[in-house]
Amino acid sequence: MAPKRQSPLPPQKKKPRPPPALGPEETSASAGLPKKGEKEQQEAIEHIDEVQNEIDRLNEQASEEILKVEQKYNKLRQPFFQKRSELIAKIPNFWVTTFVNHPQVSALLGEEDEEALHYLTRVEVTEFEDIKSGYRIDFYFDENPYFENKVLSKEFHLNESGDPSSKSTEIKWKSGKDLTKRSSQTQNKASRKRQHEEPESFFTWFTDHSDAGADELGEVIKDDIWPNPLQYYLVPDMDDEEGEGEEDDDDDEEEEGLEDIDEEGDEDEGEEDEDDDEGEEGEVKENLAKPTKITFKEFTMLFWSFIYSVVELTRTDCGKKVSHFVVQELRKCLISTWY
Structure with missing residues (x-):
């Protein structure tokens, strides 16, 4: 196909078309008068707002229904929570292990x-009758050297105006055991920059009511740990995993050393085997070089076996291709062997 001829003249620029003449509606709009479609748009916006109000009303109704269902199943779950607590009591250090294994709590x-x-x-964890109003978390302790309380509780409330608040049990610390007020010596070891700051502690959470709406620890315990604490209790200890990993590395190094020794021995044995293989290959070649004659009976049996194999192979497309190749090769072999 011949190439297209290019015109020697430079391309001419198209002249811009003049703007269309303004109609009467547009002329009136440019003069500051209201457009004809503005009234329709305003009416559409008002209708959209009405429809959206209905959607919001249904969403609120759905939320109320969901809360009723949640309250119903909270009551149904209580016997199982009680049974679970009884079983957990049989496992020493269950809760401390669960908290230590949880990434946010352990921090x-x-x-x-x-x-x-x-x-x-x-x-x-107990949610109030009206679950929208809040919940309470209770911690039960045995006799211990740190405080006198048997139960430490923290409650979270949401009043009618939607403002969150919290309150908790006052911890009755034993002399010199207040973990929320560490000694200055401990602070200096931890960080000089925080010498005059109160160090963070799990038990500081019971006295912190500054922002009940953003209490992450309470939400984590209620929504993450309480539904299934077993999943965090069963998390393997990272220190144990690291120790096992180091042992595995040592074992791998020992195995590699043994493999090197075995490889050296295998190389020596391999050289001997190569000499033996060369002798065996020579014998096989000599036997193959010798012509072999067969009887008519043997040829007949071989021929019918061959026919049967071909029939089996031709049942598939792939077998047809293979059988054709086998027929040609076997034919050459039979002719050379018979004659």
Whole structure:
């Protein structure tokens, strides 16, 4: 196909078309008069607002229905929560292990916090009758060297105006055991910058009511840990995993050393085997070079076996291609062997 001829003249620019003449509606709009479609748009916006109000009303109704269902099943779940608490009580250090294995809770735990939580025997989360109004978390402790309380509780409330608030049990610390007020010596070891700050502690949570609406720890315990604490209790200890990993690395290094020794021995044995293989291959070649004659009976049996194989192969498309190749090769073999 011949290439297109290019015109020697430069391309001419198209002249811009003049703008269309304004109609009477547009002329009136440019003069500041209202457009004809503005009234329709305003009416459409008002109708959309009415429809949206109906959607919002249904959403609120759905939320009320969901809360009723949630309250119903909260009551149904209570016997199972009670049974679970009874079983957990048979496992020593269940709750401290669960808290330590949880990434957000463990960030608030110091060594002394963990020691104190070893005396924690039961945790309960109770949502109020109107679950929109709030919930309470109770921590039950055995006799311990840190405080006198048997139960520590923290409640979260949401009043009618929607403002959150919280209140908690006052912890009755034993002399010199207040974990929310560490000694200055401990603070200096931790960080000089925080020398005059109160160090964070799990038990500081019971006295912090500054922002009840953003209480992450309460939400984590209620929504993440309480529904299924077993999943965090069964999380393997990372220190144990690291120790096992180091042992595995040592074992791997030992195995690699043994493999190197075995490879050296295999190389020596391989050289001997190569000499033997060369001798065997020579014998096989000599036997193949010798012509072999067969009887007519043997040829007949071989021929019918061959026919049967071909029939079986031709049942599939792939078999047809293979059988054709086998027929040609076997034919050459039979002719050379018979004659």
